[in-house]
Amino acid sequence: NEPDFAVYSVVDSSNDELKLLAQEQKLAAGYSVFAEAQTAGRGRRGKRWISPFGSNLYFSVYWPLAEGIHGAMGLSLAVGVALAECFGSLGIEGVGLKWPNDVYIKGKKVSGILVDLETLADGSAHSIIGIGINLKMPESVAQHIDQAWTDISSEIPTIMSRNLIAARVRDSVLACLSEYDAAGLSVFQERWRAYDQFLDKPVRLVMGQRECVGTCRGIDENGALLVQDETGVKRYFGGEISLRLQ
Numbered sequence: 001n002e003p004d005f006a007v008y009s010v011v012d013s014s015n016d017e018l019k020l021l022a023q024e025q026k027l028a029a030g031y032s033v034f035a036e037a038q039t040a041g042r043g044r045r046g047k048r049w050i051s052p053f054g055s056n057l058y059f060s061v062y063w064p065l066a067e068g069i070h071g072a073m074g075l076s077l078a079v080g081v082a083l084a085e086c087f088g089s090l091g092i093e094g095v096g097l098k099w100p101n102d103v104y105i106k107g108k109k110v111s112g113i114l115v116d117l118e119t120l121a122d123g124s125a126h127s128i129i130g131i132g133i134n135l136k137m138p139e140s141v142a143q144h145i146d147q148a149w150t151d152i153s154s155e156i157p158t159i160m161s162r163n164l165i166a167a168r169v170r171d172s173v174l175a176c177l178s179e180y181d182a183a184g185l186s187v188f189q190e191r192w193r194a195y196d197q198f199l200d201k202p203v204r205l206v207m208g209q210r211e212c213v214g215t216c217r218g219i220d221e222n223g224a225l226l227v228q229d230e231t232g233v234k235r236y237f238g239g240e241i242s243l244r245l246q
């Protein structure tokens with residue numbers, strides 16, 4: 001019995017749309033909301049996600065958190081691995097991951113993940129995993145993007161329909177979410193390393209007013225970022241951290 005999905009034309013944010021649905025009805029794990037456009041697409045750290053109509057992918061996946069919200073950090077990393085592996089399987093070269101869950105191609109951002117966590121009145125918890133993928137970015141909005149970016153259509157070696165790419169990506173995400181539930185993040189640590197574009201590189205972490213520098217050493221079994229400085233390897237955790245090359 002395949003989990004269901006819905007396709008909307010325009011929404012504020014597919015995460016918010018799915019959040020409302022989850023309050024109103026019992027959803028199956030994996031239920032997804034796709035949108036053709038978003039008027040208030042959200043990125044991490046309060047940024048907006050530019051979401052023009054009809055050419056990129058914007059979708060959100062409902063996933064229950066049987067263990068409560070503490071496993072959610074690992075879950076978002078597992079989704080990053082799912083996207084990286086999927087893009088790799090489409091024949092795209094130079095796919096990389098940046099902690100916690102940004103996907104790059106040849107150093108340019110192609111996809112981002114925004115996980116919202118919810119606890120309901122009955123005490124159950126679920127995540128809403130929002131995924132934005134640049135498929136074909138229209139010229140007209142490209143100038144508003146404040147970082148180096150690329151899109152799948154510029155990087156994929158074959159022509160592939162948008163629907164097929166959407167299905168492949170969602171399948172990969174659902175498979176990794178099931179795997180994460182069954183085995184935790186440990187099965188993803190090595191797979192993350194294979195794509196980690198900061199591994200063993202000098203990095204700078206920015207956390208509000210605070211900054212620290214060191215060498216990136218990948219992720220631990222809980223999904224924390226490992227950074228080594230003169231005093232040893234430190235773990236960093238939390239949604240407000242921005243990771244940059246030194």
Ligand code: BTN
Nearest residue numbers: 013041042043044112113130132
């Ligand atoms: C980031 O890189 O900062 C995360 C971007 C996440 C964007 C997606 S698009 C679908 C879903 N709905 C939203 O409002 N945001 C996520």
